[in-house]
Amino acid sequence: MSKKVMILPGDGIGPEIIEQAVAVLKTADEKFSLDLEFSEGLIGGASIDAHGEPLTDAELAKAGECDAVLLGAVGGPKWDTLERAIRPERGLLKIRSGLGLYANLRPAILYPQLAEASSLKPEVVSGLDILIVRELTGGIYFGEPRGIQTLENGEKQGFNTYVYKESEIERIARTAFEAAKKRGGKLCSVDKANVLEVTVLWREVLDRLAPEYPEVELSHMYVDNAAMQLVRAPKQFDVMVTGNMFGDILSDAAAMLTGSIGMLPSASMNETGFGLYEPCHGSAPDIAGQGIANPLATILSAAMMLRYSLNMGEAADAIEAAVSKVLDQGLRTGDIHTEGTKKVSTAEMGAAVVAAL
């Protein structure tokens, strides 16, 4: 039975990097007889231009009928002056929430070939391999009530609600415990339980589940300390789990530790294994259309998709090995280029991965 993959190129460099990832997927499809079936849709600015909103209900429904979604990136200055409710980012939030993609996996891996790109000292980051598990459909991102109101004295007040219930915490915690079990066996849960009640509950739920995962060593850390420890000694971490907002901040900081955010994929999944896969980086409007963007994060996102949502681990391994091979060959897009390596275009990089495959 064929597996349906929906492609959402999005904006900025999205279409360019997606093109290469699709080429790699098609090569893997042939080589491993995966029987993939592709469809394409609109999200972000591309959808705003066509339909006046960043993700239509029809497109969302179509995505939900597929087995997985591969996304490029959304957003750009063209849509920055629009009313907030219909900006490109809202398309992302809508697909995450609409499909219940609560488990966001964001690896921060330092590729040994790219060790120099980090702003940290080599001894601090060499061998870095962290997985951040971020809750993606709850917390302050979606909490109600929210808005801006006018007080009696005439001044405005803005407010949002940071809210989690036990079941929401439990399911993301289980994702994280399972991931830690398969990796280094260490799970660090990040909260601010000395100040925020919602994270007191978070911590309670993690502690309650811990005995079910005797292979995993659970620890807790306050978010301010976690931000500090990521800078000071990131290799102390294996898997980190946290809520939507802290996860947004910490995963970006962790990704940047590697110095090559253009290399990092991400997965956002629901309990059925359905997932949305996208690079960690954004739409980089400043370099869009120039053919110089790094397609590897998107290619690696496609590999994650094969592994996690389509159960095609062998093909995923092959793609990851191909990426490692082109790095060994010294091929680099501008963002990861250093002296002594060969600067290549988006298309050349994609073609090299296809060839290595």
Place this chain on the structure above:
Amino acid sequence: MSKKVMILPGDGIGPEIIEQAVAVLKTADEKFSLDLEFSEGLIGGASIDAHGEPLTDAELAKAGECDAVLLGAVGGPKWDTLERAIRPERGLLKIRSGLGLYANLRPAILYPQLAEASSLKPEVVSGLDILIVRELTGGIYFGEPRGIQTLENGEKQGFNTYVYKESEIERIARTAFEAAKKRGGKLCSVDKANVLEVTVLWREVLDRLAPEYPEVELSHMYVDNAAMQLVRAPKQFDVMVTGNMFGDILSDAAAMLTGSIGMLPSASMNETGFGLYEPCHGSAPDIAGQGIANPLATILSAAMMLRYSLNMGEAADAIEAAVSKVLDQGLRTGDIHTEGTKKVSTAEMGAAVVAAL
């Protein structure tokens, strides 16, 4: 007229480092005829042990009658099993809120003598000098409603409220604009306006005030990107301003960039210029009582106190120069010790600053 300074040693290494800071202040007092009058009080675990709560109303009132407060640090494992409402940290939150200390200034400065201590590459951090202005008495730290409730289906739900009104944003924004005016003229306001309405209002207020400060170049950055940019290229920042929660996270990350958090002071002020001064680091219970803690952050906090709350800039300059001198002499406590420098105790470091003064 004499100036009243309240000393709150607190817990852990607090008493040791405060002792050295007070010795330095007394020396400055004599040398510059400052006419300081000291009193001492209890906060944190020390107050819990004596009164069953981390800060009594009487102590809070006494602090409010002084001209400034110098604090060591609070907290430790001894009090970690207490009910949250009476843990040491609550004393800190109570004094901040009770005295209206909304403006928290946290410098992240790399001392050239300590450049090696950073986990970042020297070229990325050399000359680093950022000031983080954090709102300290509002936002999600104090927002209501908050708590943990049981839903109809029997599961628990935790919730907090992230709330700011215009006047709260305006006063901290003015603190930041003024600071930027006196420094490099650049102000970066950090928010998450693409997701959180409360920070949409934050951004609006900053934009509205900007024309009043034509000398200051205002920019806005999302908090995830700010966390990334602090790791990637921290020297792009001059002054950053943000809310209580983001400020907690970013100021700790920024402090850690320097690699020597044992060197960083902080000030928390209200509109009258009254302020609470404390080191950025915590109470370090693991090394308490050993006489090896670094007293310099507390000594530098005392200098900040003289400058900002007591209008004694000359004495503040002299203390800062004395600290720089002892670093030049190669004296280092354990936390900042590197090969080729001389390891000294807390007391020796304090005495060296007194001598240099």
